[in-house]
Amino acid sequence: MSDPVLDLPDAAARELYRAILKDGGCLRVGDVRAEDEPTVRQLTDLGLLVFRIADGAYSAVNPRAVGERLGADLREESARLLARATLVPDLLEDLARAYDAAPRRRESTGGVRRVAGMVEIRHLIFQIAKDHPHEALAAQPGGPRPHAHMADSLDAARRYVEAGGVMRTIFEPSACSDARTVEYAKDSTRVGAPIRLLDGPFTKTLIFDRAIALIPAEPDHTVAAVVEDPAMITYLVDGFERQWERAQIVDWEALSGSSTPYAPHEQVGRLLARGLTQRAIAGRMGLSERTVAGHIARLREVYDAETLFQLGWRMRGSRTGEPGG
Helix, strand or coil: CCCHHHHCCCHHHHHHHHHHHHCCCEEEHHHCCHHHHHHHHHHHHHCCEEEECCCCEEEECCHHHHHHHHHHHHHHHHHHHHHHHHHHHHHHHHHHHHHHHCCCCEEEECCEEEEECHHHHHHHHHHHHHHCCCEEEEEECCCCCCHHHHHHHHHHHHHHHHCCCEEEEEECHHHHHCHHHHHHHHHHHHCCCCEEECCCCCCCEEEECCCEEEEECCCCCCEEEEECCHHHHHHHHHHHHHHHHHCEECCHHHHHCCCCCCCHHHHHHHHHHCCCCHHHHHHHHCCCHHHHHHHHHHHHHHHCCCCHHHHHHHHHHHHHCCCCC
């Protein structure tokens, strides 16, 4: 049965119904124009018009009677759907028990679960995100993100946010050196999962619903430790929130619209040559002014420049092949 609410008369049907009422509430078959046939069928399907075979004509029906019938249909359909909804958990209970009993391929050491292997870790993250759909906090050092997993990560972020979850991520500034990572950060921020940059060392951490967290158990990140102790979770969340406050907001749209990203010091040089101040460059790239100053010092050494003007001139010459200085 179709949903009566979705089948209420559209504007054309309402106009035709009023016109039939003005003509006495009767419409002969021979008077139906070809372009009005779909509208007449709509009114007939709803019950606002009834076809009388003997007269070869349609008669208008009181909309109140139609409304009462549609209301009764809706109440009946709602009761049926509610009855089905109460059965769903029982129908899936056997599968839920199988899910709970399934081996997770994990080890336990000192009260902390350990999961080895990147495939197993990614699978576990997927499961945890499904079971904890309200908040996801991620500190992701390591520069550019793996290209092979960007599409899946973006899709997961979109679905997490669309389901009502909140997702926040921290990258390190070197992530800006990769065009695809910048594009990913732009798209992630656009779907409601913002990404900031933190200049300074931090540890890879994933926290879900402030109830469970994953941290590296080996330096190469091939083994993850699963933390569920409330005190440890509180410690990790507090650390993330402090990092988030220190991290800088980035205009990923502007950054992705630039040409192919260069190494950080080269990006600084290009922005400097365009006339941006040290502070503006820091804001654009999500770096501290001190870090930008360090990149400028390195560029001066590379191009043997004593002033910023001389630096910009010599960098332009190196790109165009013209003599600088």
